[in-house]
Amino acid sequence: MSLSDKGSATQDVIIRRLRKYDKELIINDFNNLNNEVLFSRFGLSVQPRGLHNYISNMFADAAFILGAFPDSCLRSVGELRLIPDQKHHIAEAAFTVEKVGQDQGIGDALLSRLITVAQNRGFREVHMLCLATNQKLRRLAAKHNAELVLVPGQVEASLTTPWPTPFSTAKEITDAYRAFARAVLSWSNHVHASNEAQD
Numbered sequence: 200m201s202l203s204d205k206g207s208a209t210q211d212v213i214i215r216r217l218r219k220y221d222k223e224l225i226i227n228d229f230n231n232l233n234n235e236v237l238f239s240r241f242g243l244s245v246q247p248r249g250l251h252n253y254i255s256n257m258f259a260d261a262a263f264i265l266g267a268f269p270d271s272c273l274r275s276v277g278e279l280r281l282i283p284d285q286k287h288h289i290a291e292a293a294f295t296v297e298k299v300g301q302d303q304g305i306g307d308a309l310l311s312r313l314i315t316v317a318q319n320r321g322f323r324e325v326h327m328l329c330l331a332t333n334q335k336l337r338r339l340a341a342k343h344n345a346e347l348v349l350v351p352g353q354v355e356a357s358l359t360t361p362w363p364t365p366f367s368t369a370k371e372i373t374d375a376y377r378a379f380a381r382a383v384l385s386w387s388n389h390v391h392a393s394n395e396a397q398d
């Protein structure tokens with residue numbers, strides 16, 4: 200897809216806040232994610248039961264959840280969550296795009312909206328944690344002027360604020376000793392023009 204095609208494609212993408220009543224749409228979307236996408240999203244192999252539990256708890260702790268509808272179906276879900284016990288007001292973002300919708304600018308569009316939501320809610324930083332091999336996420340982080348910190352093998356560092364999932368247990372991550380990249384977006388070097396997502 201050319202850049203101009205990509206631009207017009209993302210202009211047509213509806214992005215809106217997801218609520219509890221959207222849970223069935225979210226379940227469908229997560230069920231459409233292949234193993235590769237799930238592994239990149241969670242940093243672990245994900246079993247159906249774990250995924251079910253995760254979705255069940257998604258709205259439990261005041262997360263702000265956005266969904267992208269490029270073809271009238273929900274194809275991408277992004278989550279923004281306050282990192283607890285932080286001195287500063289910091290959020291963590293995580294998101295997926297179904298394989299069929301990737302490389303069309305949807306991830307970029309969703310991340311832009313998540314950043315705007317965070318800014319408008321007074322967060323000073325947004326962190327994203329991904330596997331160091333995740334080139335697409337690293338590209339998106341760079342596009343949004345994130346400071347990228349590689350934490351190879353530094354399990355303790357990544358465990359301080361990993362994306363909270365029922366199955367991302369310390370032991371699993373420690374056993375794997377995976378290398379992570381932490382992308383930190385802060386507003387001092389970030390200027391963003393998109394509009395806030397509709398509540």
Ligand SMILES: CC(C)(COP(=O)(O)OP(=O)(O)OC[C@H]1O[C@@H](n2cnc3c(N)ncnc32)[C@H](O)[C@@H]1OP(=O)(O)O)[C@@H](O)C(=O)NCCC(=O)NCCS
Pocket residue numbers: 235236237239240241292293294295296297300301302303304305306307308328329333334335336338339342
């Ligand atoms: C990361 C993810 C959300 C990106 O979604 P997407 O809709 O494909 O992203 P976009 O199309 O908006 O942008 C992808 C960018 O990466 C670039 N890219 C694609 N493949 C690449 C590669 N191998 N190396 C470097 N950059 C690459 C694209 O060119 C594009 O950059 P551009 O806009 O400058 O051209 C999606 O791949 C995904 O769901 N991955 C699995 C889950 C995950 O990793 N989530 C993030 C951690 S929580």
